Amino acid sequence: MQIIVGDRQRAMGVGGAMPHFYFHVSNGTGFVRDEEGRELADVGEARERALHDIRSILSEEIKGGVVDLRGRLDVADGSGNVIVAIPFEEAVELHVEDAVPPTGDDGREGP
Template sequence: MAAGEPALSERLIEPMLLRLRAGFLKSRSMPLFYFHVYDGMLVAPDDEGLELANIEAARDEAVRGARSILSDEILKGCIDLSGRIEIAGEDGTILLALPFRDAFEIKE
């Protein structure tokens, strides 16, 4: 072993510890939800997902996302209500579809 080079045990154990830590960090107690945004056609599939407590929290997140999209459209002067956000579970099953028009209320 050259001077300054880690011992064999250190070179073998350190990668194993990193893998264990990574696995520990990936373990989670909350479900993962994916938010796919459609605007007539698939615009933005969600490949990362978001950990949330339940489907109600996921719906709240979808409402915020739809409102954000619509607020950008309002600034441009044209609102397209044909879009939706689909919430999928970890296995890819669509759990809920939120049409953009369900994300707000119009009062006159």
């Protein structure tokens, strides 16, 4: 479930400046607060950046052989209010039901 609070205008910076967003991660290794944040055009761009960040985290997990989809990335505005929350499982599409059946050493389906 993605949660978007407010609208794009509310997230705009003061005087037309680009708004600042913070990307906080909660997952199996704990909670990581983004202390620096990023200036982005709007909430939509922040959401896309959050999806990219989640996919980057998961790609590193894949290299280690274990993927934990129980995490979440919260996007907060400059006041610290969470305006978008994206569970890791919503950042990827998994296809497992149609997995290719295992083959034997001779290339035939099997055991």
